[in-house]
Amino acid sequence: MRMKNRYQAIVIGASAGGTIALQKILPFLPAEFPMPVIIAQHLHPLQDGAAIIHYNGGGALIVKDADEKESLHAGFVYFAPPNYHLLIEDDHTFSLSVDAKVHYTRPSVDVLFESAADAYGTGLIGIILSGANQDGADGLLRIKQKGGLTVVQDPQDAEVSYMPQTAIETARPDHILTADEICKFLIELTLQRVP
Amino acid sequence: MNSDDIEKIELELFLEAIHYRYGYDFRHYARASVRRRVRHILGKTGCKNVSDLIPLLIHDEQFATKAIYDFSITVTEMFRDPDFYRAVRQGVVPYLKTFPFIKIWVAGCATGEEVYSLAILLQEEGLYNRAKIYATDFNDTALKKASDGIYPLKDVQQYTSNYQKSGGACSFSDYYHAEYNSAIMDQSLKSNITFSNHNLVTEGSFSEVQVIFCRNVLIYFDRSLQNWVFNTFANSLSRSGFLCLGTKETLEFSAIYDQFKVIDAQERIYQKKI
Numbered sequence: 001m002r003m004k005n006r007y008q009a010i011v012i013g014a015s016a017g018g019t020i021a022l023q024k025i026l027p028f029l030p031a032e033f034p035m036p037v038i039i040a041q042h043l044h045p046l047q048d049g050a051a052i053i054h055y056n057g058g059g060a061l062i063v064k065d066a067d068e069k070e071s072l073h074a075g076f077v078y079f080a081p082p083n084y085h086l087l088i089e090d091d092h093t094f095s096l097s098v099d100a101k102v103h104y105t106r107p108s109v110d111v112l113f114e115s116a117a118d119a120y121g122t123g124l125i126g127i128i129l130s131g132a133n134q135d136g137a138d139g140l141l142r143i144k145q146k147g148g149l150t151v152v153q154d155p156q157d158a159e160v161s162y163m164p165q166t167a168i169e170t171a172r173p174d175h176i177l178t179a180d181e182i183c184k185f186l187i188e189l190t191l192q193r194v195p
Numbered sequence: 196m197n198s199d200d201i202e203k204i205e206l207e208l209f210l211e212a213i214h215y216r217y218g219y220d221f222r223h224y225a226r227a228s229v230r231r232r233v234r235h236i237l238g239k240t241g242c243k244n245v246s247d248l249i250p251l252l253i254h255d256e257q258f259a260t261k262a263i264y265d266f267s268i269t270v271t272e273m274f275r276d277p278d279f280y281r282a283v284r285q286g287v288v289p290y291l292k293t294f295p296f297i298k299i300w301v302a303g304c305a306t307g308e309e310v311y312s313l314a315i316l317l318q319e320e321g322l323y324n325r326a327k328i329y330a331t332d333f334n335d336t337a338l339k340k341a342s343d344g345i346y347p348l349k350d351v352q353q354y355t356s357n358y359q360k361s362g363g364a365c366s367f368s369d370y371y372h373a374e375y376n377s378a379i380m381d382q383s384l385k386s387n388i389t390f391s392n393h394n395l396v397t398e399g400s401f402s403e404v405q406v407i408f409c410r411n412v413l414i415y416f417d418r419s420l421q422n423w424v425f426n427t428f429a430n431s432l433s434r435s436g437f438l439c440l441g442t443k444e445t446l447e448f449s450a451i452y453d454q455f456k457v458i459d460a461q462e463r464i465y466q467k468k469i
Contacts, residue, residue, distance in 0.1 A: 067445075068414050068444070069418065084414075087225075087228060087231070088227060089227050090226065095415075096414045096443050098270055098411045098441075099231070099232070099270060100268075101270070111231065114231065115227040115231065118227070121199075
């Protein structure tokens with residue numbers, strides 16, 4: 001018997017080295033992946049759309065910049081647009097802001113994760129990947145406190161270990177996995193099948 | 196009722212308190228940012244619950260002024276989105292050159308960075324002398340910073356880089372002088388700028404103008420408030436006037452979309468039809 005998947009959305013935070021990890025995950029998520037994936041990745045403010053061009057074509061999911069007031073849907077991977085914070089409203093639509101940078105960065109992983117934790121509670125999966133910033137650690141803790149599932153890339157597997165390490169110390173996540181394992185784990189968890 | 200539901204009620208009461216006591220209406224602001232900002236204020240005061248802020252807000256005007264400023268301030272930079280300014284030079288300026296005078300409304304100017312960017316652009320295009328810029332914001336503290344035109348010197352490197360990418364014809368250093376840790380914007384940029392208090396949310400049309408800049412203000416509003424503001428803009432623009440939004444804001448889903456044609460879809464520049 002197939003159990004009903006309890007999760008409704010996945011948020012991912014990535015910084016330096018995050019692209020390499022994302023390439024081990026995003027292209028392998030199948031078309032029937034049952035929830036939206038939302039990513040805040042630290043990029044140069046003028047690198048608009050770079051991430052999207054980069055990932056599209058590789059996988060079954062549609063990759064795009066998040067638009068304000070857009071509704072979140074399964075089948076899509078949404079990136080925070082460069083130079084904006086991305087937030088999720090309680091009605092599962094996106095908001096953007098140009099509030100001050102958090103941890104010297106906009107978009108900030110903390111801003112995305114904290115709003116997503118409020119919007120999805122126990123239905124949220126939060127993942128921290130490679131990076132050289134402490135951004136995301138508090139947000140991941142918030143997800144955990146709200147009953148969501150927390151995953152961090154194994155610092156030894158990450159190009160840059162600081163962000164995963166900080167997240168592990170702050171949030172004591174449910175799982176510490178390599179990027180390849182994270183991909184498998186997500187498919188097994190949400191589709192209840194072995195990829 | 197869990198603590199999240201209780202906090203939601205407290206947030207609504209917080210917004211009502213500001214509205215009743217001071218007249219600023221944030222009730223149609225998108226909630227995720229509101230929540231984040233209020234929690235930030237809460238963290239600074241040491242109060243436990245959002246509702247604990249309400250007595251402070253009502254009785255302590257100094258606290259309220261600071262809180263409302265913190266609550267509403269957005270952060271921008273000179274020539275933010277250089278491609279946008281390039282598009283204005285290429286797609287809007289040629290029209291403006293045919294106008295005998297140009298009134299420009301920068302709605303929600305915050306601390307003024309985009310106002311000075313626009314003034315520089317107009318000077319370089321030879322339009323400044325027949326232009327009048329009305330820069331408005333509801334927040335007097337922000338407006339004071341805007342009219343002072345003094346910015347942290349540490350930000351100038353970013354501004355200079357943006358300016359160059361935007362198609363600037365001169366050197367950004369021509370437009371400010373440095374004093375201690377500050378960049379003070381050149382007085383000549385200010386001669387045709389009027390800074391004044393205007394609240395987009397509670398006040399209607401401002402004046403008839405040929406260009407409206409309103410960038411990264413509407414992203415904070417819910418759909419109904421966005422439509423209200425779009426109507427204000429449609430009523431304030433003269434025929435063939437231009438509306439310039441932030442690169443993540445669009446007229447597309449609004450009731451006034453039919454009254455406009457798209458000049459630059461990517462950079463969100465629209466022109467009112469004749």
